[in-house]
Amino acid sequence: VTLLDHQQQHRPIEPPDPHRVHDLYASRFVDRYDLGAELWERLTCGDALAAFEHRLRSLPKRSLRVLDVGCGTGRNLHRLAAAGIDIDNYVGVDTSERMLQRAATNHPYSRARFVSGDAIDTLGSEGKHDLIVITWVLSHHPDPAALIAAATNALAPEGRVLILALTASDTIMGRLHAWRLRRFLHSNPIDPVILRESSPSFLGVSCRGLITIAEIPRR
Numbered sequence: 001v002t003l004l005d006h007q008q009q010h011r012p013i014e015p016p017d018p019h020r021v022h023d024l025y026a027s028r029f030v031d032r033y034d035l036g037a038e039l040w041e042r043l044t045c046g047d048a049l050a051a052f053e054h055r056l057r058s059l060p061k062r063s064l065r066v067l068d069v070g071c072g073t074g075r076n077l078h079r080l081a082a083a084g085i086d087i088d089n090y091v092g093v094d095t096s097e098r099m100l101q102r103a104a105t106n107h108p109y110s111r112a113r114f115v116s117g118d119a120i121d122t123l124g125s126e127g128k129h130d131l132i133v134i135t136w137v138l139s140h141h142p143d144p145a146a147l148i149a150a151a152t153n154a155l156a157p158e159g160r161v162l163i164l165a166l167t168a169s170d171t172i173m174g175r176l177h178a179w180r181l182r183r184f185l186h187s188n189p190i191d192p193v194i195l196r197e198s199s200p201s202f203l204g205v206s207c208r209g210l211i212t213i214a215e216i217p218r219r
């Protein structure tokens with residue numbers, strides 16, 4: 001993982017259509033999601049994940065109130081537990097009932113709570129959190145800057161937002177990657193400037209600038 005290049009410029013990209021995103025995660029795609037995501041992460045972004053998990057392990061081990069935005073099938077629960085974080089205070093929010101059902105099936109013995117709803121609405125109504133994780137969600141969102149702002153506003157004192165996001169890169173590979181993501185996954189890699197402008201305490205890129213990890217503290 002390297003530090004983000006502050007000089008890079010990106011072309012504006014049109015936002016993804018929330019209806020298409022919703023349809024994708026209401027479809028049979030969900031049945032293949034866990035395996036697909038696992039393989040994709042291992043093959044493309046092992047170093048970004050290692051940095052993300054390192055960040056999780058370095059958090060204080062007290063009982064953290066965790067909100068997982070766009071939690072999907074609950075994959076972050078494994079990472080949080082592996083980092084020694086008590087997941088009894090975990091809330092996962094997602095717009096897809098089908099992904100949430102899968103999350104509940106994947107974690108039958110956990111006291112984690114899964115909530116159906118839109119990310120921004122839930123961030124305004126679920127109280128304050130010590131840790132908010134947002135993994136692979138920002139590029140599906142029509143207004144990623146608003147989502148980051150809502151998350152930072154929902155932090156308790158000393159809280160932080162940890163983000164893993166697909167980001168735009170103006171290289172041939174970056175453009176091809178973005179085309180494939182838009183075409184097949186209704187996901188538009190976001191301009192890293194959006195992350196930079198939220199005053200992160202840590203910002204790193206991986207996989208030739210296509211993935212960014214950010215940690216945003218409470219302002």
Ligand SMILES: C[S@@+](CC[C@H](N)C(=O)[O-])C[C@H]1O[C@@H](n2cnc3c(N)ncnc32)[C@H](O)[C@@H]1O
Nearest residue numbers: 025070071072075094095096099118119135136
């Ligand atoms: C690529 S999956 C990521 C799931 C999980 N965070 C992970 O790391 O595997 C994106 C998830 O974001 C959810 N999502 C998309 N837009 C959302 C929104 N506006 N509010 C809440 N969830 C949303 C989708 O339903 C889907 O489950």
